Amino acid sequence: xxxxxxxxxxxxxxxxxxxxxxxxxxxxxxxxxxxxxxxxxxxxxxxxxxxxxxxxxxxxxxxxxxxxxxxxxxxxxxxxxxxxxxxxxxxxxxxxxxxxxxxxxxxxxxxxxxxxxxxxxxxxxxxxxxxxxxxxxxxxxxxxxxxxxxxxxxxxxxxxxxxxxxxxxxxxxxxxxxxxxxxxxxxxxxxxxxxxxxxxxxxxxxxxxxxxxxxxxxxxxxxxxxxxxxxxxxxxxxxxxxxxxxxxxxxxxxxxxxxxxxxxxxxxxxxxxxxxxxxxxxxxxxxxxxxxxxxxxxxxxxxxxxxxxxxxxxxxxxxxxxxxxxxxxxxxxxxxxxxxxxxxxxxxxxxxxxxxxxxxxxxxxxxxxxxxxxxxxxxxxxxxxxxxxxxxxxxxxxxxxxxxxxxxxxxxxxxxxxxxxxxxxxxxxxxxxxxxxxxxxxxxxxxxxxxxxxxxxxxxxxxxxxxxxxxxxxxxxxxxxxxxxxxx
Amino acid sequence: xxxxxxxxxxxxxxxxxxxxxxxxxxxxxxxxxxxxxxxxxxxxxxxxxxxxxxxxxxxxxxxxxxxxxxxxxxxxxxxxxxxxxxxxxxxxxxxxxxxxxxxxxxxxxxxxxxxxxxxxxxxxxxxxxxxxxxxxxxxxxxxxxxxxxxxxxxxxxxxxxxxxxxxxxxxxxxxxxxxxxxxxxxxxxxxxxxxxxxxxxxxxxxxxxxxxxxxxxxxxxxxxxxxxxxxxxxxxxxxxxxxxxxxxxxxxxxxxxxxxxxxxxxxxxxx
Numbered sequence: 001x002x003x004x005x006x007x008x009x010x011x012x013x014x015x016x017x018x019x020x021x022x023x024x025x026x027x028x029x030x031x032x033x034x035x036x037x038x039x040x041x042x043x044x045x046x047x048x049x050x051x052x053x054x055x056x057x058x059x060x061x062x063x064x065x066x067x068x069x070x071x072x073x074x075x076x077x078x079x080x081x082x083x084x085x086x087x088x089x090x091x092x093x094x095x096x097x098x099x100x101x102x103x104x105x106x107x108x109x110x111x112x113x114x115x116x117x118x119x120x121x122x123x124x125x126x127x128x129x130x131x132x133x134x135x136x137x138x139x140x141x142x143x144x145x146x147x148x149x150x151x152x153x154x155x156x157x158x159x160x161x162x163x164x165x166x167x168x169x170x171x172x173x174x175x176x177x178x179x180x181x182x183x184x185x186x187x188x189x190x191x192x193x194x195x196x197x198x199x200x201x202x203x204x205x206x207x208x209x210x211x212x213x214x215x216x217x218x219x220x221x222x223x224x225x226x227x228x229x230x231x232x233x234x235x236x237x238x239x240x241x242x243x244x245x246x247x248x249x250x251x252x253x254x255x256x257x258x259x260x261x262x263x264x265x266x267x268x269x270x271x272x273x274x275x276x277x278x279x280x281x282x283x284x285x286x287x288x289x290x291x292x293x294x295x296x297x298x299x300x301x302x303x304x305x306x307x308x309x310x311x312x313x314x315x316x317x318x319x320x321x322x323x324x325x326x327x328x329x330x331x332x333x334x335x336x337x338x339x340x341x342x343x344x345x346x347x348x349x350x351x352x353x354x355x356x357x358x359x360x361x362x363x364x365x366x367x368x369x370x371x372x373x374x375x376x377x378x379x380x381x382x383x384x385x386x387x388x389x390x391x392x393x394x395x396x397x398x399x400x401x402x403x404x405x406x407x408x409x410x411x412x413x414x415x416x417x418x419x420x421x422x423x424x425x426x427x428x429x430x431x432x433x434x435x436x437x438x439x440x441x442x443x444x445x446x447x448x449x450x451x452x453x454x455x456x457x458x459x460x461x462x463x464x465x466x467x468x469x470x471x472x473x474x475x476x477x478x479x480x481x482x483x484x485x486x487x488x
Numbered sequence: 489x490x491x492x493x494x495x496x497x498x499x500x501x502x503x504x505x506x507x508x509x510x511x512x513x514x515x516x517x518x519x520x521x522x523x524x525x526x527x528x529x530x531x532x533x534x535x536x537x538x539x540x541x542x543x544x545x546x547x548x549x550x551x552x553x554x555x556x557x558x559x560x561x562x563x564x565x566x567x568x569x570x571x572x573x574x575x576x577x578x579x580x581x582x583x584x585x586x587x588x589x590x591x592x593x594x595x596x597x598x599x600x601x602x603x604x605x606x607x608x609x610x611x612x613x614x615x616x617x618x619x620x621x622x623x624x625x626x627x628x629x630x631x632x633x634x635x636x637x638x639x640x641x642x643x644x645x646x647x648x649x650x651x652x653x654x655x656x657x658x659x660x661x662x663x664x665x666x667x668x669x670x671x672x673x674x675x676x677x678x679x680x681x682x683x684x685x686x687x688x689x690x691x692x693x694x695x696x697x698x699x700x701x702x703x704x705x706x707x708x709x710x711x712x713x714x715x716x717x718x719x720x721x722x723x724x725x726x727x728x729x730x731x732x733x734x735x736x737x738x739x740x741x742x743x744x745x746x747x748x749x750x751x752x753x754x755x756x757x758x759x
Contacts, residue, residue, distance in 0.1 A: 269703055270758060
């Protein structure tokens, strides 16, 4: 039995690096410190869906083949393609991503990652106006006003509040854990009283809840100490623990933010309410924003994928910029996959662009809407695809998937996921962060080492080695072709 | 005149910035046929993908007969001459053009007239997103010239406009005239949400209904007519809004009063 300390969890953008894993006979038997999702991955990654050997589709059915044959087939598809897509990259390490850039350049393809359906708009918004941000350590120690806008870390990044924001004791700010406990106790008490005296029909109760939502901002919002504001279209789990929850009308975040910007600049608005929120309450929130010492806005897909998309992020960053004229304010996207930030960093460091990089003209080009995989698939322009460390089969729209499967599809994944089921050449790969070590970038763009805690099953290669083999084979096929052309 | 006819229906993007009157000028058909284009990741000659013919007519300089939806960057940076496309046009048509005329007898795709400086683009159909808007991250929007669209335009059109005129005879998508500082945009029918968001100057006139109106504009009055250019005045009455307040903007937004009765309850009290 061996106990491995300080393991980095390969699940979400939080990259918690305090996990303790106990291994017996090359199997994980115990996980300490992790959240429920972390534990589920470490304990359940060896499921029956694991792919054990390379597969090639022949006559509509998967046939197990030797690794060499699968690599040759994949390389042949990519080398002969006119406009291939190389998509995914978010659940693998930076070392594999780096080989991916080389491969995309070699085959003249489009290199794109899952940001295109996630935080791509954040990257585009950043390109428009820049981004004032910091590491999570700064926020943990100093932030006294935390805003979660369009995200629910309680469910999606379970240890975010505990490790970096409201419920952690920083050097200059205390944890709000106790006040949260009191709040939960009070809420439970209220619930009991309500259920004991409940006579109102269902519909009436809903009206009461609506009224609670648009309550005046509490006085505590203007006091010293850590405060938490949640802005969302529904009362999420994080909103339950917040000091103040603003229920914004769906797809109206842009209007609300622009109104806040105008109020920060001491302009008067003609309207009485914005996005369903009374302007007088927005003014009180603006007071809290301006009077804090160190504020931070965390935003999620509620902003990036609602109407406005990258313009929402642009205005959120502009708001942060405006607030910095009055106090200290920062902003940060809540990245999803554990190394989606790493993919953007590696792509940007190698090609100059963070996602949607088109190498078809021999040099990197970038224009979301034109060179992004989703748009290319919807227009049906590609003629081959390689999908690695992601599952577009489960997340892309129907028309995009129909166009994806019209042409040869290479999939590299540890599991037989929906994309792999649609593939023509499927490679098994080792789990990054469990069976393979490497580097991953946290949501604040801090690189952290991933540890190898168990050995991968026999014959299963890492993403990096697989891609290197494919790249080598592509080069040899191209060299042979060039030789033939010379002879002719 | 050179007439280009696509030899097939293109699946892969074709990059053909060589289709430009300035580039074709003084070249024989043989020389034009050898001009480089890209189809997907393969470098080809123009004659590999287009049938090239010369006719005695002088104007237009270049005619494309057929579907050119996938043919991008036609007329990029052109300074003189005329291009007519009898079919749909691809992305980046007339990007950064500094003179001449482009006519599309069909639909135009995204980034048409992107960052153009001078000249005229006429689209006798719909236009895609980002009409006249600059490249990602750039604030160098259209600076001069005229774009006339007979149909509808997509989202984010006329962003960062710094001059020139855009006339849309159909409907406009969201974020029309985002962050404009100068110039005129006229929409004959309806406009989408976030109209004129972050505008700091310039003029946007909408004769139809406005979908969702930004709260950061303040009403300034009512005007009967608004001048679009020397030959054309839009008939009102129009609400006159100033904004965007979030940018301390002084842009003017004219929105039709009869088409927007929902404004009466909110803004009439300030008039």
